Amino acid sequence: MIVVAAGRKYIDIDAYASMIAYRELLRVTTDKEALAISTPKINQTVPPMLRSLKYALDKPVDTEKAKFVLLDVSNPDFFDVFVDPKRIIEVIDHHPGYEEYWRQNKAVKSQIEVIGAVCTQIYERFIEADKADLLDQELCKLLIAGILDNTINLRSKITTERDKKAYTELKKLGGLTDDFGREYFRACESEQIKDLKTAIIDDMKIEWVSLLLPEAIGQIILFNRDRITEELLNEVFANFDKWMINIISLEDGRSYLYCDSKETQSGLEKLFDTKSSHENLVVLNDFILRKEILKRAIEFNNIEYDRV
CATH class of the missing domain: 3.10.310.20 (DHHA2 domain)
Incomplete structure (x- = not known):
């Protein structure tokens, strides 16, 4: 079994969406059962309009024999509590600092680079695997939301051409327009102002x-x-x-x-x-x-x- 996991403090839309999407890709590109599991609270960057989609995180299970894929985190001090570092097989992150640490671990495949969103990296994995057909409208919505949130609607300085390309292609694949982004940010604010x-x-x-x-x-x-x-x-x-x-x-x-x-x-x-x-x-x-x-x-x- 492969468990896709993230950090231990909270889960934002970039982690949430990338975990779910990568789980779906692993289910068709490996012969292992794949789950996306997280124990911390999901924050308001994942509003009801996204939590109500058919795709969601899996319920916690016994992970004693599982292999782990870590997304949106590469510092071992911040891994979800159930993750055993000795059984990690892959790390994908967009925060710098631990590149050399994981590069020295030959047993772990790592992709750590400065880019707007992990959702961009996961979209690219679908393309590399020639599995873009798996990206239905709901998966596209999740990945687009992660990209837009982590790049402030593609306007922050950390936004790369890869982020912009991923956003454009995901819109096409999902039959979506820029209106979805506006709807997403409004939905986030509606949740935030409640508390x-x-x-x-x-x-x-x-x-x-x-x-x-x-x-x-x-x-x-x-x-x-x-x-x-x-x-x-x-x-x-x-x-x-x-x-x-x-x-x-x-x-x-x-x-x-x-x-x-x-x-x-x-x-x-x-x-x-x-x-x-x-x-x-x-x-x-x-x-x-x-x-x-x-x-x-x-x-x-x-x-x-x-x-x-």
Whole structure:
């Protein structure tokens, strides 16, 4: 049995969609039973319009004798709790840092590269296997959502030509239009605004990366940032002395970096070579994803970091 798995903290749409799609591909390209299993919570980037599709994750089973494929994660410290590192056969990830670690493990096939979404990598696996015919409309919807979410509608700087090509071809295969992307982002926001506090907490990254950044870094994508209030942020980060949140506003195409103090703001200003006229806020004139912020901080400090 092959079990497709991901990280242990939460599952976003890129992990969710790629796990399901790769499971479907493995079922027809190997002689093994293939399952897609995850134990952490699925966050609001997977709205009801996608959870109601015929494709879903499998229920947990005994994995004592299973082989594992890891998607959207390559740092062993963050693997789902049931994964035995000794029985991993493949790792596919788009976060840099552990390329050499897995390259040295000759028993594991690895593909770790900087690209917009793991869903793009999985789409390419279907093409390489000459199995594009398996990509029905519902699988296309899942993979497209993963690509759009992880590249902010193909507008973030990490978007590659491969991401754009995958999106275009998946639209054709699924008989979809750009309207699906707009519908997807609206559906995500509808879920998020029901409980913005939980939405932010469920997508929180807590890990030290750089002296320029706080340990707790939140992120949320909304059409209108005005839904995020100072009172809400104080509730979300009540247990953290140092924090920041990247509020990505689709309405005006900017990232709003709110933070706890002038000290944190100073670090952000240094990182982005800017001077803010606001208090505890740095406004960037373009979208930026949290993983891009972390990567920038790593490069700024000339240190290696394993997961962004």
